[in-house]
Amino acid sequence: MFKNVSILYKETDNLAINTALKVQDWIKTLGGECNLFHSVGEFSSFTHSEIETIHNSDAIIALGGDGTILSVSRIVGGRKIPIIGINMGNLGFITEIPKDKLFENLEEIFSGKYELEERSMLNAEVYREGKIISTYLGLNDIVIGKGIMAKISNFDLIINNGYVSTIKADGIIVSTPTGSTAYNLSAGGPILYPTLRGIVFTPICPHTLSVRPVVLPDDFIIDIVISSHVKDIFLTIDGQIGFALKKNDKVRCKIAKEKTYIIAPVGRDYFKILREKLKWGER
Numbered sequence: 001m002f003k004n005v006s007i008l009y010k011e012t013d014n015l016a017i018n019t020a021l022k023v024q025d026w027i028k029t030l031g032g033e034c035n036l037f038h039s040v041g042e043f044s045s046f047t048h049s050e051i052e053t054i055h056n057s058d059a060i061i062a063l064g065g066d067g068t069i070l071s072v073s074r075i076v077g078g079r080k081i082p083i084i085g086i087n088m089g090n091l092g093f094i095t096e097i098p099k100d101k102l103f104e105n106l107e108e109i110f111s112g113k114y115e116l117e118e119r120s121m122l123n124a125e126v127y128r129e130g131k132i133i134s135t136y137l138g139l140n141d142i143v144i145g146k147g148i149m150a151k152i153s154n155f156d157l158i159i160n161n162g163y164v165s166t167i168k169a170d171g172i173i174v175s176t177p178t179g180s181t182a183y184n185l186s187a188g189g190p191i192l193y194p195t196l197r198g199i200v201f202t203p204i205c206p207h208t209l210s211v212r213p214v215v216l217p218d219d220f221i222i223d224i225v226i227s228s229h230v231k232d233i234f235l236t237i238d239g240q241i242g243f244a245l246k247k248n249d250k251v252r253c254k255i256a257k258e259k260t261y262i263i264a265p266v267g268r269d270y271f272k273i274l275r276e277k278l279k280w281g282e283r
Contacts, residue, residue, distance in 0.1 A: 001110050002058040002082075004033045008072050009063035009088075011038035016063040016088050019099065023061060026103065030110065040064065040071045057081055059263070065089040066182075069262075070238040073121065073139040078258020082116055084109060085262065091277055093181055096264060105265055115264045117195050120176045120218060123256035126235060128249050138237040139260050140179030142253050144224055144245065145171025145204060146232055152207055154228035160221055168207035172224055174253040175200045178260075181278065183239065189213040191280075193270065199255055218255040225250045 005027055009016040020036050027034040035053055037046065040062070046054070054060065054075060059082045062072045069085045076083065085095030086102055097105045108114065124142045126134040136142070146153060155172055157164040175184040177192035180200055185191060189202035190213060201222060202213040216222070226233055226249050235243040235251055245251070274280035 001030065001112070002032065004056065004058045005061060006035050006037060006054045006057040006059075007061045007063065008037045008040045008054075008068070008075070010040055010068065013064065013088060015099075019063055019086070019088065019102070023063075023102070023106070026106070040068050040075075046075070051075070055079055055081070059084060061086060062095065063088050064095065065092055066094045067238075067240065069094045070139050070240060073119075073260040074137055074238075076260065077137065078121065078256065078260070080259075080261055082261050082263045093273065093277055094178065094262065096268065096273065108266065109263060113266050115266055115268065117262045117264055119178045119194060119260040119262055120197070120199075121256040121258050121260055122174065122176055122179075122199075123254050123258075124235065124237065125252040126243060126245070126249060127252065128246065134243055136235075136237045136241060136243075137256055137258060138179075138241075139176065140182050140238045141173055141175035141184060142251070143171060143173050143183060143204075143236040143239070144226075144251055145234060145236070146230060151230055153226070153230045153233060156223075156225035156227045157201075158223035158225065159216070161223075165211070166227060167203055167211055169203040169205055169211070171204035173200075173202040173204060174222055174224075175202065176255070179238075181274075184213075185278075187213075190215060191274070199253070220254070222253040223250055224253065 007020045009020045024034040061084045062068045063086045087095040122138045124136040155167045177196045178194045180192040197218040229247045233245045
């Protein structure tokens with residue numbers, strides 16, 4: 001059983017707040033300790049003491065949608081702290097436990113009946129004039145794309161320090177297997193099994209039809225250089241963190257040494273999730 005648990009949830013979600021309080025009481029009846037933390041999201045802000053408490057948890061319960069899990073994964077920062085995702089919304093692809101079966105699943109998990117999945121994370125480094133000016137960690141994807149101006153851009157693609165091609169497109173997505181069912185899928189990229197070792201490169205609306213998504217080994221390094229002068233080019237991490245890019249900036253993308261650890265119910269059928277939540281394979 002997990003003795004020291006942190007619950008993270010959105011403070012603007014009344015259902016999440018009430019559920020967090022019920023789960024806290026339930027954990028206390030088992031003799032465990034439980035701390036509540038809110039403000040999970042794009043503008044999450046925690047004190048040093050709060051971060052230390054979270055990092056010392058035996059497990060984290062995330063109440064919300066997939067965006068909540070993405071935020072929590074960055075807060076955890078690769079530490080081997082299992083994350084239990086409770087879906088408080090509709091789709092919830094990473095947050096697999098439905099709210100109507102919350103305590104049924106928690107009882108099994110706290111009795112040791114669960115599967116622990118190691119998920120790859122992405123590391124992004126932004127180079128400007130040869131120097132690293134910013135670094136990021138993400139669970140789903142790294143997206144380089146334009147702002148509101150619908151103008152095509154040029155991106156030099158370099159893999160393992162070897163020039164591949166200059167791609168004309170609206171943008172570029174580099175995703176993990178976990179993120180393959182997010183923006184990557186909408187852009188025509190492939191679905192990868194979430195625990196697979198690999199990294200996906202997907203152009204967004206490429207100007208040339210022959211430029212297609214590609215799946216690469218997880219030890220490959222992808223460099224993307226902004227080779228045309230277009231205003232409002234941004235780097236976005238997990239759809240939550242943004243950074244403005246300039247011409248000649250280089251974004252280096254690679255699988256990070258950090259991992260995210262997701263708890264899944266025993267016997268979970270991934271393909272059933274694809275059918276039910278993405279309508280995969282339906283006519």
